[in-house]
Amino acid sequence: MSNTPALLSELAAILDPAGLQTGDAIDTRFRKDWYAPLGNPPLAVVRPRTTADVAAILAACHRHGQPVVPQGGLTGLASAATPGQGEVVLSLERMRGVEEIDEQAGTMTVWAGTTLQAAQEAARAAGWLLAVDLGARGSCQIGGNIATNAGGNRVIRYGMMRDQVLGIEVVLADGTVLTSLNKMLKNNAGYDLRQVFVGSEGTLGVITRAVLRLAPLPSATQTALCALKSFDDVVRLLRHAQRALSGRVSAFEAMWADYYTLVTTRVPGVRAPLAAGHPFYVLVDLQGSDADADAAAFERMLEGAMESGLIVDAAVAASGKEAESFWKLRDAVAEFPQMWAPNAAFDVSLPIGSIGRFADALRSAILERWPSAELVNFGHVGDSNLHFSVHLPGVDAAAFPEAEIDAVAYAIVREFAGSVSAEHGIGIHKKPYLGNSRTPEELALMRTIKAALDPKGILNPGRVFDPA
Amino acid sequence: MSNTPALLSELAAILDPAGLQTGDAIDTRFRKDWYAPLGNPPLAVVRPRTTADVAAILAACHRHGQPVVPQGGLTGLASAATPGQGEVVLSLERMRGVEEIDEQAGTMTVWAGTTLQAAQEAARAAGWLLAVDLGARGSCQIGGNIATNAGGNRVIRYGMMRDQVLGIEVVLADGTVLTSLNKMLKNNAGYDLRQVFVGSEGTLGVITRAVLRLAPLPSATQTALCALKSFDDVVRLLRHAQRALSGRVSAFEAMWADYYTLVTTRVPGVRAPLAAGHPFYVLVDLQGSDADADAAAFERMLEGAMESGLIVDAAVAASGKEAESFWKLRDAVAEFPQMWAPNAAFDVSLPIGSIGRFADALRSAILERWPSAELVNFGHVGDSNLHFSVHLPGVDAAAFPEAEIDAVAYAIVREFAGSVSAEHGIGIHKKPYLGNSRTPEELALMRTIKAALDPKGILNPGRVFDPA
Numbered sequence: 001m002s003n004t005p006a007l008l009s010e011l012a013a014i015l016d017p018a019g020l021q022t023g024d025a026i027d028t029r030f031r032k033d034w035y036a037p038l039g040n041p042p043l044a045v046v047r048p049r050t051t052a053d054v055a056a057i058l059a060a061c062h063r064h065g066q067p068v069v070p071q072g073g074l075t076g077l078a079s080a081a082t083p084g085q086g087e088v089v090l091s092l093e094r095m096r097g098v099e100e101i102d103e104q105a106g107t108m109t110v111w112a113g114t115t116l117q118a119a120q121e122a123a124r125a126a127g128w129l130l131a132v133d134l135g136a137r138g139s140c141q142i143g144g145n146i147a148t149n150a151g152g153n154r155v156i157r158y159g160m161m162r163d164q165v166l167g168i169e170v171v172l173a174d175g176t177v178l179t180s181l182n183k184m185l186k187n188n189a190g191y192d193l194r195q196v197f198v199g200s201e202g203t204l205g206v207i208t209r210a211v212l213r214l215a216p217l218p219s220a221t222q223t224a225l226c227a228l229k230s231f232d233d234v235v236r237l238l239r240h241a242q243r244a245l246s247g248r249v250s251a252f253e254a255m256w257a258d259y260y261t262l263v264t265t266r267v268p269g270v271r272a273p274l275a276a277g278h279p280f281y282v283l284v285d286l287q288g289s290d291a292d293a294d295a296a297a298f299e300r301m302l303e304g305a306m307e308s309g310l311i312v313d314a315a316v317a318a319s320g321k322e323a324e325s326f327w328k329l330r331d332a333v334a335e336f337p338q339m340w341a342p343n344a345a346f347d348v349s350l351p352i353g354s355i356g357r358f359a360d361a362l363r364s365a366i367l368e369r370w371p372s373a374e375l376v377n378f379g380h381v382g383d384s385n386l387h388f389s390v391h392l393p394g395v396d397a398a399a400f401p402e403a404e405i406d407a408v409a410y411a412i413v414r415e416f417a418g419s420v421s422a423e424h425g426i427g428i429h430k431k432p433y434l435g436n437s438r439t440p441e442e443l444a445l446m447r448t449i450k451a452a453l454d455p456k457g458i459l460n461p462g463r464v465f466d467p468a
Numbered sequence: 469m470s471n472t473p474a475l476l477s478e479l480a481a482i483l484d485p486a487g488l489q490t491g492d493a494i495d496t497r498f499r500k501d502w503y504a505p506l507g508n509p510p511l512a513v514v515r516p517r518t519t520a521d522v523a524a525i526l527a528a529c530h531r532h533g534q535p536v537v538p539q540g541g542l543t544g545l546a547s548a549a550t551p552g553q554g555e556v557v558l559s560l561e562r563m564r565g566v567e568e569i570d571e572q573a574g575t576m577t578v579w580a581g582t583t584l585q586a587a588q589e590a591a592r593a594a595g596w597l598l599a600v601d602l603g604a605r606g607s608c609q610i611g612g613n614i615a616t617n618a619g620g621n622r623v624i625r626y627g628m629m630r631d632q633v634l635g636i637e638v639v640l641a642d643g644t645v646l647t648s649l650n651k652m653l654k655n656n657a658g659y660d661l662r663q664v665f666v667g668s669e670g671t672l673g674v675i676t677r678a679v680l681r682l683a684p685l686p687s688a689t690q691t692a693l694c695a696l697k698s699f700d701d702v703v704r705l706l707r708h709a710q711r712a713l714s715g716r717v718s719a720f721e722a723m724w725a726d727y728y729t730l731v732t733t734r735v736p737g738v739r740a741p742l743a744a745g746h747p748f749y750v751l752v753d754l755q756g757s758d759a760d761a762d763a764a765a766f767e768r769m770l771e772g773a774m775e776s777g778l779i780v781d782a783a784v785a786a787s788g789k790e791a792e793s794f795w796k797l798r799d800a801v802a803e804f805p806q807m808w809a810p811n812a813a814f815d816v817s818l819p820i821g822s823i824g825r826f827a828d829a830l831r832s833a834i835l836e837r838w839p840s841a842e843l844v845n846f847g848h849v850g851d852s853n854l855h856f857s858v859h860l861p862g863v864d865a866a867a868f869p870e871a872e873i874d875a876v877a878y879a880i881v882r883e884f885a886g887s888v889s890a891e892h893g894i895g896i897h898k899k900p901y902l903g904n905s906r907t908p909e910e911l912a913l914m915r916t917i918k919a920a921l922d923p924k925g926i927l928n929p930g931r932v933f934d935p936a
Contacts, residue, residue: 104703104821105852149656157715160654163631178909184817184852186628186890188617188667189898189905190932191914195663199656216711235572243684246756247625247715288714293765297758349652353572384573384652422654430657437657441646445921446659452920453913464658 003064004043010060011046011088014053019094021045030089033074033081034136040085042069047094051169051177051208054090058206059175061088067461070202072144073115075136077347078427080148080201080463090206092143098122099209105183106214107166112143112207119212128214131158135334143207149199151423153330156382157250157287158215160423161198167211168194173204173454181211196449201425202460204453218250218287222298223323226305227278227313231356234280237310238352238382241284244301248294251285252382253330256359259376263332266339270328273315282381283330333378336389342400343391348413349384349422358416359386365408366390370401385422410436426464434465444468471532472511478528479514479556482521487562489513498557501542501549502604508553510537515559519637519645519676522558526674526926527643529556535929538670540612541583543604545815546895548616548669548931558674560611566590567677573651574682575634580611580675584618587680596682599626603802611675617667619891621798624850625718625755626683628891629666635679636662641672641922649679664917669893670928672921686718686755690766691791694773695746695781699824702748705778706820706850709752712769716762719753720850721798724827727844731800734807738796741783750849751798801846804857808842810868811859816881817852817890826884827854833876834858838869853890878904894932902933912936
């Protein structure tokens with residue numbers, strides 16, 4: 001157990017005065033991430049400036065058996081970064097900036113505390129695309145994006161954060177610095193250690209720096225909204241578009257009728273490019289480099305889909321401004337926490353062909369239990385990722401049965417061999433349901449890896465899973 | 469230590485008679501992989517038919533502390549699968565076949581012993597592309613492709629084998645079966661365990677089955693051979709082509725003048741589409757779905773490169789047959805082991821911008837030590853992967869100083885912060901040089917992971933690295 005005064009004086013010796021907060025001086029912003037309630041006061045907040053600081057902090061905490069909660073931009077949706085009482089918060093926010101953009105290699109080397117948006121803008125200024133993108137871009141940090149294997153709207157073309165990470169620098173639980181800043185697309189020299197840390201939610205090491213892969217910056221985008229009759233047609237359109245637009249489908253977002261109606265009637269500023277009442281809507285994007293040729297290819301793809309009856313209506317954005325207004329349909333989810341509170345929001349994945357049947361089964365189960373419930377389905381269907389939200393009109397936050405709704409939904413995820421987390425992670429919030437998507441053997445192996453890398457269990461303890 | 473008679477009788481009880489070979493009955497084909505000399509006789513060869521067999525075999529070997537060498541198609545170039553005396557060979561060759569192609573999910577579930585070519589053909593017959601491709605396709609097996617994280621010619625567009633693996637079934641050292649046959653592109657439910665096994669060269673588990681991601685089958689290909697003045701221009705052409713052909717550059721193979729001259733003058737059936745004497749040649753492919761539009765885009769890309777002086781000459785294949793003849797330039801490497809024996813062949817990677825200077829430094833160092841040496845450079849430059857071969861005319865196999873050539877080359881790899889293995893793996897062959905590309909902290913963490921997953925050290929012991 002920790003000898004608190006001794007540890008605090010060791011931390012004070014490592015950090016400049018602005019780098020250490022304790023007691024009443026702790027800023028409340030370090031006590032919660034998105035959607036989590038304010039947690040109990042941590043023991044301290046440390047804000048290192050260098051990898052050497054992080055190493056010294058972890059070495060000290062390791063000696064004292066002191067739990068440490070790494071924090072990025074605090075935009076996580078699974079409460080992995082909300083500290084518990086007596087834990088030490090390790091914020092990466094002062095370790096920020098783009099260290100290098102290598103134009104020949106097509107890579108950028110970034111400090112973990114850099115916001116995604118700052119990294120995206122630096123890449124763009126150099127003529128490149130950092131392809132991972134998500135709504136929290138202005139606040140979320142690269143280290144957190146890696147630790148949670150962030151997803152977003154462009155995964156269908158560019159992959160998840162894991163696929164952008166070529167190299168990593170990470171400090172292990174005992175303070176060992178692992179500098180593995182590889183810039184190569186191919187490197188089979190032994191185990192691929194970066195993979196161990198991507199998506200481990202701060203439980204295996206603290207990421208301090210990374211080498212990210214950049215993509216050629218697209219110079220032209222085509223966007224359409226399509227209306228479809230059935231979920232099977234949604235999947236057929238996905239495959240048709242991917243074949244017809246070889247390599248260039250850059251978003252494929254499905255919306256069920258319930259979602260389309262909700263956002264076009266309730267969210268201010270969202271207009272309906274197509275009539276309501278169709279069972280499904282799909283927003284599809286092509287990113288390319290030749291506006292005329294791309295537009296022709298996009299039109300041929302849509303004509304083919306129309307002729308074969310795959311789509312029953314479509315609107316093509318005539319300008320970038322109109323494309324933005326189409327995207328508001330999808331971005332309207334950012335308003336749900338306010339306009340539709342309280343609601344339970346989900347991020348699951350399923351084999352693509354099962355998503356339609358899953359959504360039907362979910363709706364039936366929710367309505368059976370809560371007949372007045374409102375439920376909307378939408379998601380990155382091209383990536384096998386379904387989001388849905390459940391709202392109970394007239395039920396206030398205190399009475400909202402979130403845990404019961406979770407239990408109903410995740411039981412159906414288990415039936416359909418899906419994942420309880422597609423892109424948001426497990427954290428604390430989904431920990432009770434990890435076993436719905438992972439076998440006992442898988443959970444045992446996760447614990448084996450955790451015990452090997454963090455034998456004292458000081459890194460983000462109790463997140464993702466509990467010790468054996 | 470193993471109680472041999474007891475172990476052999478346990479193995480005999482698990483397997484049918486054709487599944488177990490011992491003593492003089494052991495077929496010599498199990499005693500070597502490509503390029504390795506015939507190894508000493510193993511204790512036994514086991515050829516299970518089911519995952520349950522594999523589990524029972526490993527449980528028995530684990531109890532007895534018996535080393536086990538997993539074998540796929542035996543086409544590896546790093547001797548990871550050549551057994552040592554007294555080891556048990558576990559061949560996956562009887563666990564083969566495609567279990568399922570899920571047309572909606574775009575996945576195939578395959579047994580580990582399936583050849584890559586059989587899997588590719590099954591995918592193609594269903595209208596899909598299994599994108600990883602390499603020369604050994606007819607012999608190499610999916611399990612080995614995963615265990616070595618195979619690369620090949622299409623990595624620039626589709627990624628390595630790691631990027632095709634969505635789910636995995638693997639038997640751990642103690643016989644525990646880990647069935648993790650995920651079909652989803654996104655799954656952040658806890659640690660991504662499949663990553664631990666991909667590229668681990670049989671040292672952490674025995675892969676029995678996998679779910680592979682399929683890509684839309686391209687229906688049209690454009691191929692050109694370009695001549696260039698400098699390596700910097702090769703990199704500029706890469707970026708120019710990737711921007712101009714957004715998402716569709718599907719191969720980018722560079723050949724130095726020495727390579728081009730060698731294959732066009734010495735390998736029968738290889739013709740020279742462009743004159744010799746240019747410093748660099750690049751073979752570039754576009755895969756797409758609209759032959760006319762693709763050809764126009766490809767031509768515009770090449771015209772732009774010609775106008776800006778990036779390329780000094782180019783030949784565009786007018787037919788699939790001509791494209792094949794262009795590819796013979798690259799595939800001619802398959803003849804090197806015979807026509808240019810003995811030679812030392814390399815598979816390294818470097819930050820792309822450094823590859824030109826690396827090749828120059830390597831040539832100088834080799835010629836300084838062996839003034840009569842012949843050396844050719846070529847490779848998947850778009851993936852940061854350089855291959856080179858060194859031949860000493862008039863030196864016979866017995867006198868060929870392969871270890872000395874390795875030492876010279878891998879010292880330069882270290883200087884340039886490159887990797888001693890881009891795609892072939894480490895096995896036994898490159899083990900002495902793993903430290904040239906990995907830090908002591910990285911090696912220590914690899915050993916930590918090995919010890920956690922295989923505490924008795926029975927899985928492919930002594931491959932990749934030695935125990936601490």
